[in-house]
Amino acid sequence: MPIAATISGKTFTPHLEVQGNCSLSGELKVSGAKNSALVLMAASLLTEDELILENVPNLTDIEGMREILSTLGVKIKHEKNRIQIQAIGLHHVALPYELVHVLRASFFCIGPLLARLGQAKIPLPGGCEIGARPVTEHIKGLKALGAFINFEHGVVTASVPGTRKRLRGAHVVLDCPSVGATETILMAAVLAEGRSSIENAAQEPEIQDLANLLNRMGAKVSGAGGPKITIEGVTKLRGCHYTVMPDRIEAGTFLIAAAITRSFLHISPIIPEHLSAVLQKLRDCGCNILINKDTIEINPGEIKGVDITTQPYPGFPTDLQAPFMALMATAKGTSVITEKIYENRMQHVAELQRMGASIRLQGNTAVVEGVARLSAAPVHGGDLRSAAAMILASLSANGISKVEGLNHLDRGYSSIEKKLNQAGANILRY
Numbered sequence: 214m215p216i217a218a219t220i221s222g223k224t225f226t227p228h229l230e231v232q233g234n235c236s237l238s239g240e241l242k243v244s245g246a247k248n249s250a251l252v253l254m255a256a257s258l259l260t261e262d263e264l265i266l267e268n269v270p271n272l273t274d275i276e277g278m279r280e281i282l283s284t285l286g287v288k289i290k291h292e293k294n295r296i297q298i299q300a301i302g303l304h305h306v307a308l309p310y311e312l313v314h315v316l317r318a319s320f321f322c323i324g325p326l327l328a329r330l331g332q333a334k335i336p337l338p339g340g341c342e343i344g345a346r347p348v349t350e351h352i353k354g355l356k357a358l359g360a361f362i363n364f365e366h367g368v369v370t371a372s373v374p375g376t377r378k379r380l381r382g383a384h385v386v387l388d389c390p391s392v393g394a395t396e397t398i399l400m401a402a403v404l405a406e407g408r409s410s411i412e413n414a415a416q417e418p419e420i421q422d423l424a425n426l427l428n429r430m431g432a433k434v435s436g437a438g439g440p441k442i443t444i445e446g447v448t449k450l451r452g453c454h455y456t457v458m459p460d461r462i463e464a465g466t467f468l469i470a471a472a473i474t475r476s477f478l479h480i481s482p483i484i485p486e487h488l489s490a491v492l493q494k495l496r497d498c499g500c501n502i503l504i505n506k507d508t509i510e511i512n513p514g515e516i517k518g519v520d521i522t523t524q525p526y527p528g529f530p531t532d533l534q535a536p537f538m539a540l541m542a543t544a545k546g547t548s549v550i551t552e553k554i555y556e557n558r559m560q561h562v563a564e565l566q567r568m569g570a571s572i573r574l575q576g577n578t579a580v581v582e583g584v585a586r587l588s589a590a591p592v593h594g595g596d597l598r599s600a601a602a603m604i605l606a607s608l609s610a611n612g613i614s615k616v617e618g619l620n621h622l623d624r625g626y627s628s629i630e631k632k633l634n635q636a637g638a639n640i641l642r643y
Contacts, residue, residue, distance in 0.1 A: 231607035232639035237476035244270040245457035251318035257298040258325035262452025307334035324401035331378025350394035357383040382407030461487040481508035518548035535602035542570035544583035561599035594618030
């Protein structure tokens with residue numbers, strides 16, 4: 214639901230006003246990866262030493278994780294894009310519902326708390342309402358590592374039996390390659406006794422970023438980025454200084470912004486291999502792309518319809534399905550977009566239709582007939598990525614669009630309107 218305020222007796226909903234028929238130019242800078250930074254912050258619970266993270270994006274989700282860690286007794290200092298974290302005096306193992314229910318990433322704390330203290334109590338998390346994202350795989354992995362788990366009244370209580378309060382190594386086979394479950398089990402296993410392995414592990418770059426941090430802290434993790442991860446448990450981890458990788462989803466959003474406005478742009482910094490599936494689809498639909506180390510130059514030609522199906526990494530990311538659909542709404546010809554990850558991630562279809570898009574929705578498959586031009590309209594982003602899609606659609610539309618859903622948008626994009634304005638957009642925040 215949108216967050217509204219009452220001003221002079223009238224209800225006011227924060228929104229953006231986006232001028233359409235936009236042409237962009239210059240360079241768009243990519244922030245640190247939100248989904249990586251959140252789990253790296255949770256990993257700070259694994260050591261008493263100070264952990265310094267650089268390139269942390271300024272987002273409401275990051276602020277939410279800061280509050281959660283502070284509640285646990287963690288010392289945190291946040292300046293610009295640097296966070297210094299020291300979990301030296303943990304005095305709580307229970308997280309408050311009012312903080313957890315709005316931030317799904319808060320559940321990542323269960324693994325480090327179990328590994329470090331032998332107990333944890335965490336309400337089931339929230340986040341965007343894009344479909345079922347159960348924690349079954351997390352729980353199964355923690356049980357395999359020796360934890361006792363009890364679930365009652367929406368709260369997960371976990372403990373490690375015995376006087377040593379130490380998890381034991383185990384072989385875990387995931388039913389599906391869940392990113393969150395892979396991260397939870399990985400963090401729990403680094404301090405477990407003996408060897409652990411995770412089969413059918415998620416292969417996303419965020420998993421690799423976490424493993425790189427843990428190894429810098431003294432863990433012994435190998436195979437991250439592949440389907441099997443092996444962990445040799447250690448007794449203690451140390452602090453370190455680490456830079457969060459660039460956000461591949463923000464980078465992809467900016468690439469699609471260039472394509473939908475038919476603009477030549479430089480996007481940096483990026484890690485090209487993290488965007489392979491996205492770059493291929495952009496090439497297929499008519500974009501010329503040049504990669505130079507950590508910079509991508511994109512020069513769109515005539516955009517034609519191409520089909521996409523979302524898949525776990527290295528496939529096309531579900532987080533860019535909505536922005537890509539906005540692009541396909543302006544393409545020549547027909548495209549078929551199939552969502553395979555989340556069952557409720559087509560909320561943006563009705564909003565794009567409001568702007569004149571020709572889309573037929575059949576379950577989790579959308580058939581998009583490109584139109585010559587979208588029309589400005591008042592629209593609402595019902596989740597993080599659909600909010601971004603509404604901005605992209607508005608940039609290309611005739612007229613001025615009003616985009617609501619900033620409470621979702623600000624969870625995952627750091628000052629997106631400021632960045633776009635520096636590249637020639639005309640977006641005002643109210």
